[in-house]
Every structure is written in C-alpha cells, then in structure tokens.
Amino acid sequence: MISRRKFILSGAAGVSALSLRGRVPVPDDKNTDIGTANKPVVIATWDFGVAANRAAWKVLKNGGRSLDAVEAGVRVPEADLKNVTVGKGGYPDRDGHVTLDACIMDEQGNCGSVAALEYIAHPISVARLVMEKTPHVMLVGEGALQFALDNGFKRENLLTPEAEKAWKEWLKEKKYQPIINIENTSFTTERLPGNEYNHDTIGMLALDATGNLSGACTTSGMAFKMRGRIGDSPIIGAGLYVDNEVGGATATGVGEEVIRTVGSFLVVELMRQGYPPEEACREAVVRIAKKKPDMAKQIQVGFLALNKEGEYGAFALQKGFSYAVCHRERQDLLIRGKSLY
Ligand code: ASP
Numbered sequence: 001m002i003s004r005r006k007f008i009l010s011g012a013a014g015v016s017a018l019s020l021r022g023r024v025p026v027p028d029d030k031n032t033d034i035g036t037a038n039k040p041v042v043i044a045t046w047d048f049g050v051a052a053n054r055a056a057w058k059v060l061k062n063g064g065r066s067l068d069a070v071e072a073g074v075r076v077p078e079a080d081l082k083n084v085t086v087g088k089g090g091y092p093d094r095d096g097h098v099t100l101d102a103c104i105m106d107e108q109g110n111c112g113s114v115a116a117l118e119y120i121a122h123p124i125s126v127a128r129l130v131m132e133k134t135p136h137v138m139l140v141g142e143g144a145l146q147f148a149l150d151n152g153f154k155r156e157n158l159l160t161p162e163a164e165k166a167w168k169e170w171l172k173e174k175k176y177q178p179i180i181n182i183e184n185t186s187f188t189t190e191r192l193p194g195n196e197y198n199h200d201t202i203g204m205l206a207l208d209a210t211g212n213l214s215g216a217c218t219t220s221g222m223a224f225k226m227r228g229r230i231g232d233s234p235i236i237g238a239g240l241y242v243d244n245e246v247g248g249a250t251a252t253g254v255g256e257e258v259i260r261t262v263g264s265f266l267v268v269e270l271m272r273q274g275y276p277p278e279e280a281c282r283e284a285v286v287r288i289a290k291k292k293p294d295m296a297k298q299i300q301v302g303f304l305a306l307n308k309e310g311e312y313g314a315f316a317l318q319k320g321f322s323y324a325v326c327h328r329e330r331q332d333l334l335i336r337g338k339s340l341y
Contacts, residue, residue, distance in 0.1 A: 035335070036311045037327035039211060042069060043312045044204040045252045045304055048083055049324030050332050052076045052202055057326045066206040066214035067106045067128075074102075074124050074216045077202045081160055085200035088121040089160045090220025092167050094174070095227045098158035101234035102127045102218035103138075107244040113138040115234040119155045120148045124218045127234070137236065170224050178222055178254050178299055199223060201233050203240060203250025205306040213308065215240045215248040221255070231255025237265035246272045247308055249280070253301030253317070261287045267305050277305035278313025278338070285315050285340055302337060317341060 040060035044052045056073030060066070078087030085091070092098045102123035103113035112131025115138065117123050126148045130139050139147050149155060159167075178199055201219035208214075217240040219233040232238035232255035239255065241264035242248035249267035251258040258264070263284050270280035281303035289296040302316030304323050314323045314337035321337040 035313070035325060036309070037325065037329070039207045039310050039327075040066075040069075040209045041306065041310050041312065041325070041327040042073060042204065042206040043304060043306050043326075044073060044324050045202055045250065045302065045321075046200055047322050047324070047334060048077045048080070048086070048200075048202060049204065049322075050334055051080075052204060053324050053326035054331070056204065056206055057331060060206060060208055061328075063209050066208040066212050067104070069206045069208065070204045070214050070216035071104065071124055071128055073204045073206070074202045074218045075122055078122050078124060078218055081162075084163060084166070084220075084223070086202050086219055087123070088156070088158045089163055090158065091163050091223030092159055092220075093227050093229065094170075094176070094224045096159065096164070096167055097227065098163070098220060100158070100218070100220055101230055101239075102216070103234045103236055103240050104128050104131060104214070104216045105236065105240055105242040105248070106131070106214045107212035107242070109243070111137055111236045113234040113236060114144040114148075115140040115230045116228060117141070117144045117148070119145060119158060120153050121156060121158060122153070124216050126151075126153060127216075127218075138234065140230070167224065176222075176224055199254070201231075201239070201250075201252040203233075203252055203304055205242070205248040205250060205304065205312075207306060207308070207310055211308070213242050213244050213248050213306065215242045215250055217250050219252075232258035232263065235259060237262050239264060241265045241268045243268050243272070245308065247277065247306055249277075249284075249303055249305040251301065251303050252321075254299040257288045257292070257296075257299065257301050260291065263288075263301070263303060267303050271305060271307050276313060277307055277311055278315055281305050281313055281315035282338070282340075285317055289317065289340055297341060304337075315339065 052073040056069040059069035081089040100123040105111040249264040302321035325333040
C-alpha cells in the first residue's frame, strides 16, 4: 500500500488559463499540475473538452446527476463537424466507413458500450441505452445500429465532404501512421481537413454534488484504421473505468496500447492504493513505456483521472496532451498535462 504522503503535490492547477468566449483558451505552460476542486467538478480530454465541459456543467451546477452531465458533455464534440476524431465528421476507416466507438459508466458500476457503430451521430446516447435497456454491456456493428434505429435514433450519413476529401487524399499513399503530437497544434478549434489530425477521443469524468462519479468516452477511432478495428474507447476498463468508491479514469491515444495494459482500470486501482490521480496516470503510462520502449517513443497515449475527493490529474507519453477542467471557481480551464518524453 502506498501512502498518499509519499507524493509531494507540487503546485496547484488553475493558475492562469485564459477564458475566451467561444474559443478554447490556450493552455499556460505553468498550468501543468494536479488540482483539487470541490464537487461538483467535470474534467475532459483535449482542448475540445472545454466546450464539452460547458455542457456538462449546466447539468452539474443545478445539482444534476454526473451520468447526465457526461452524456450531455460528450455529445458536444460528437456533433461538432469540425472535429474529425469524434462523432459525425470523424475520419473514416480505410474503406471509407465512419465507424464510432463509445462507452459510459455510472456510479453503480453499470456500463454500456457500442463499437463499430455506423450512421448514428451520437454513439454515447446509444451506449447509455445499452446500459439502461438491455441485459448486455456491449453491442457492435449491425446489431448496435439496429438497436439504435429501434430506439428512435436517426440514420444519417456521417461522412462529411471534408472527411471524404481527407480519406481520398490518404488513399494516394495508404500509409497507416498514427501521428504523435498532432495534438500539439490542436489548441484551437480550427480543425481543417488534411491537417493531420488522425486520432483523439473525448473522455470525460464528473463528480456531482452528491459525490457520485460517472464517465463517458467517445471517438471515431484511428483515422484510416482497418475495417472492423475497435480501439480502447468502447472497452470498459481500457478507455474508461469508474468505481464510485475510488474514482474514474479515461484514456486517449493509440488504443491498442491502452487495451494491452487495461489502462483505465489500472489507473483506478492505483488510486485505490493511494496514488493521487496524476501519479496513477503516470504509472499507467510508464507500464506502456516499459513494455514497448521503442514504440512508446513513437506514439501518444494519455490518461486522465478524477478521484472521489475531486482531485484530478493527467499524464501522457508525449508532450502536448491537454485536458479541460470545470468547477465552481474555474470554468473553461485548460491544463497542459505532464509527459514522460
Ligand atoms: N483511443 C482512440 C482509439 O484508439 C484514439 C485516440 O484517442 O486518439 O481508437
């Protein structure tokens, strides 16, 4: 058992991110550390987490349930057509199909998931229905689509002209190469086609006023992936895990490595042992680096965690991982996560 006191918490979050109306704030370099917030609090991956948090906060600030908050929150990037890594507008697989992965987990350990879901713009809401209306945890492909349609979801084309253009461009060389630190340039909402964004995920964790935790995770996965490829994001324990006694964690980056280490479950179990969120995320990142040291230098993986006390933190393999935080004192906070390399 590792004592909390062994960890020196150097500094506090929330130092100086700018709050700009309608645009995501640029993370401040000093803004790199762990933080604590009184409940309610919501945190989310990447710069697009800022806008997602705003939607989640509307639920949380009025005493709403964390489950409702995370669903409402991640629906924002799912609907953002400029976001080429989540929801409608996401880059397709190498055969031109947009396939979406998502999962959700509540304070009672209930969970729902969809994978390789096509034609439905809000996979997170389908995942929630899988959790609430079926005896199962996970539905994939055709079955997930049928379930969504049976429950009133609209069938629509998710491949935008911009994503189609990027795919056709990719077909010229057909090189599957997850690009590291593409996120370094992502501290703006401008996501132009062909500008090399080829993976990212919105992972969100919320602690509501009653002290209950929930999480959600949704993505279009790796751009130009093989048909049928599923990443970590819809897999409970890999892309997301919540234990209401301890805390929650979510992951972003190359999902194969997150699955191999059951990353989010690992982070939560480390917090159970007493690790603060950032240290737990760091340890999970180190596991990946230890297993495949050469490969770990070529890819990005980041973890984000929130514990039962409202302490939050993150850690990534590479520089450039940002996460957004929102609580009563600070909204629109964007923090630059620490990294191994
Ligand atoms: N984890 C996602 C996947 O592997 C992609 C990402 O977050 O960058 O599908």
